[in-house]
Amino acid sequence: MNSHELFHTLHQLSRHLTNTLNEALKPLGLYGSQWSVIFVLKSKGSLTQKELCEYLFVEAPPMTRTIQRLVKQGYVLQVPGKDKREKLIQLTDVALKMFPLWEKTVIETNQSLMKHFPETSQEKLFHLQKSWLQQLL
Amino acid sequence: MNSHELFHTLHQLSRHLTNTLNEALKPLGLYGSQWSVIFVLKSKGSLTQKELCEYLFVEAPPMTRTIQRLVKQGYVLQVPGKDKREKLIQLTDVALKMFPLWEKTVIETNQSLMKHFPETSQEKLFHLQKSWLQQLL
């Protein structure tokens, strides 16, 4: 094992997971990146764009783009925040109604992705990656 | 730990590694994806585009783009292969001369990325990733 291999498998895994989720959400008209935003909003309630960026570790421009797309789809609203700069993002009723279906799809996809990967391995993987990431940031 | 967290951490790590490498290679006029192609060509010698795609697990169109960019930069040549469809990709003398510097940069970056991540953990992580990936593909 050298670092090339470590990095390569990591990137490859990431891409594979992304592509599989996108494929699963495609019939529902969503992409993984949009689901991530929706999921966070559902879990934590309305957030500012800044908070979304911080939570999901995504830079502002792509977050703007994702949110604008979700606004266009009618799944989120941009509501003025505590001052004139700030925008609060919240889920619409449409999104709340759709959420269970989206969630079901994601959970099934994730389970299928991890079907043959033991839970102990998942836990180990998570902790190793989290540990690495934490010392990087 | 739930699958959202596992996936999120993984993607985040992947992005961080990619961005850090790109930043390091930027002064040398290279991107990580180009380096990957160069590295494989240096390791294994001339390969067809198809072989490069297979080795790096990238679809043909982005590989075409990366190669075309490398051709424009004068780092690779496209040489006719065994039939009229096939193109062999090989490193130019310029690239061979530059390679040590590129490699040094990449190695230093990688080492810095892993500085506080013990080698035993790296090995464990690699094997977990590889194991998961193998049952997915």
Added chain:
DNA sequence: CCACTATAGTTACCTAGGTAACTAATTTCA
């Protein structure tokens, strides 16, 4: 031989993430 199928690479277009630059608004501090 030739129609059909498969293959290698390309083009067009999509999403996603990033940086740089920018605008408008807010905060800071002399």
Added chain:
DNA sequence: TGAAATTAGTTACCTAGGTAACTATAGTGG
């Protein structure tokens, strides 16, 4: 108070990976 610095979000543009469709070439089998 007001200039300078900071902040929240946007615009422009870049790279990277993907799918669909395509072109030219090669292989297959009746």
